Amino acid sequence: MAALETAPETLREARPKAAPRTKPAGAPKLQDTARIIIFAAALVMFFIPLVASAAFGFTLPGKGFTLEPLTDALAGTDFAAQLFTTLELAVLSTLGSLVLLVPTLLFLHLKAPKMLRLTEWLSVVPYVVPAIALVGGANLFFRNVAPSFLVSTYSLVPFYMVLTLPLVYRSLDAGIRALDVQTLFAASASLGAKPRQTLLHVVLPNMRAALLGSALLSCAMVLGEYALASLLLHSTFPVFMVQVGMNQPRAAAALSFLTILATWLLLASLSSVTARRGTKKSTTKGGSR
Amino acid sequence: MTIELDKAADRPEAVQTPPPSKTSRKTTHNTTRKAPGKLAGWLGALPLLVFLSVFLIAPIATNIFTSFRVDGQFSLEPMAKLFEPQYRDAFIQTINLSLLTAAVGGVLGFILAWALATGTKPAWLRNLVLSFSAVASQMGGVALAFAFIATLGVQGLATRIILSLTGWNLSENIQLASFFGLALVYLYFQVPLMAILMLPAFGSLKKQWPEAAYSLGASRFRYLADVALPIMWPPIVGALLLLFANSFSAYATAYALAGGRVNLVPILIGFFISGDVMADESFAAALVTGMIVIVVAAMGLRTLLERRTNKWLR
Secondary structure (H helix, E strand, O other), X not given: XXXXXXXXXXXXXXXXXXXXXXXXXXXXXXXHHHHHHHHHHHHHHHHHHHHHHHHHHHEEOOOEEOOHHHHHHHOOOOHHHHHHHHHHHHHHHHHHHHHHHHHHHHHHHHHOOOHHHHHHHHHHHHHHOOHHHHHHHHHHHHHXXXXXHHHOHHHHHHHHHHHHHHHHHHHHHHHHHOOOHHHHHHHHHHOOOOHHHHHHHHHHHHOHHHHHHHHHHHHHHHHHXXXXXXXXXXXXXXXXXXXXXXXXXXXXXXXXXXXXXHHHHHHHHHXXXXXXXXXXXXXXXXXXX | OHHHHHHHHHHHHOOOOHHHHXXXXXXXXXXXXXXXXXXXXXXXXHHHHHHHHHHHHHHHHHHHHHOOEEOOEEOOHHHHHOOOHHHHHHHHHHHHHHHHHHHHHHHHHHHHHHHHHHOOOOHHHHHHHHHHHHHHOOOOOHHHHHHHHHHHOOOOHHHHHHHHHHOOOHHHHOOOOOHHHHHHHHHHHHHHHHHHHHHHHHHOOOOHHHHHHHHOOOOHHHHHXXXXXXXXXXXXXXXXXXXXXXXXOOOHHHHHHHOOOOOXXXXXXXXXXXXXXXXXXXXXXXXXXXXXXXXXXXXHHHHHHHHHHHHHOO
């Protein structure tokens, strides 16, 4: 490495043409200021809507900080019920995805790696079908096949599982790939462990980061989902927020601020979960989504 | 597979006596499993496959089927109706909005990605921006719409501050419930999304490449044009296509901000499904099909480019 780096250096010394040499020497200062300006601008842009929604939602002219707009808007509504429904849906669809995907993926990695190409391809399909398109198709299909299915709020759960599939599938798959389950199972079997013991005591604890990461992603997505819930006529928190926003913009801003904050916390804790894992591979995987 | 066999071969000499039978059974099982492996694979994937066929494939198939049928007969009429001025205009508007936010978001996001990828100077600042970009790229939806109303709406914070400072009423010039207002709000997630998508591509430009080019006497421009650009353009275009699809399929933000005031495909679909407009099942399905076709085209192209990219970017 060192030899490689010094070689061009000597070559450059030999060359009288100074143009390429002065650039690396003079440019960094200018580039560093440019970078700092870009970072600062990005931070300001990210924060302005947050600050504004907090300021707009939690103050009244001439009164300073107050919870009044929020409490006024929420009084007499079944706000708590809707929030609870959304939380319930988030938990159920997250659990559903994990219960469906973890055993399937482990099984396929162990017994039939060739099938993974098909399931991976399928897992990306929801990316191509926007939520608004899925709801159109779901409406048509289930009205003909099982008319009573869409009535229950819980009917949203499988659709949320589908919508979060690309993210959840990939983060679980990456977690399993990083493990080399075949070897783990073989090694632990040779030590006398039953497959179930291996699964519970070796594989799942090692997948903690992947499990946690996919759960956080799934929760964050479900908490903000609006298209499916509103068009299938279920009242969830985002639907409630739009109703409030029709005539109480301050309360809507306050709720938005709290929602954005909660989502940021969820997703920021996700990046710290993946950061602790620390491999460069996992971040590039995450990026290509 | 070979590792497994090696391990199994090593182990029996170890202390335990009962396990070897288990491992040997496993290895023989593994070697003779070739034929039933395929069946086991299908069986193992079955729950996932069934789940996806019921909740993803069947709805899409029903939708596409319905969009070619009127009163139980095959017909191209619903699809043809997409070309009526009102609906054609919706598609054109949505495509324009997606092109605009993908282009502007792409340029700004590329600059941000460049700063993130090459800058290490104030590490805390860089990390802060990086983690917020990752989060902001996933934002959107109702909350973002109201946050922007609180910023740039008639009584928004920024509007009031600018009004009191300069006397210029921002909200008269920037209507959030308009084409450009929506574009502005979309940029909030498009810019960081582009940055996050471009980071791996920047990261894989090897440091040695510019050194090699300069040592051969290339100018900076020459390096960018002949080395960096040919390698970077597939991921750039791929990311732009994803931004396009992302913006094309956004519904919640657009609905909460503009309702029916902007003629966009997702909003039209929403109106048809919720029954605000006359219930024409086939035409609603045709709108959805049209949308799927456009998003599939964008994402399909991206997949092709991604394959090209993987050749270089490791």
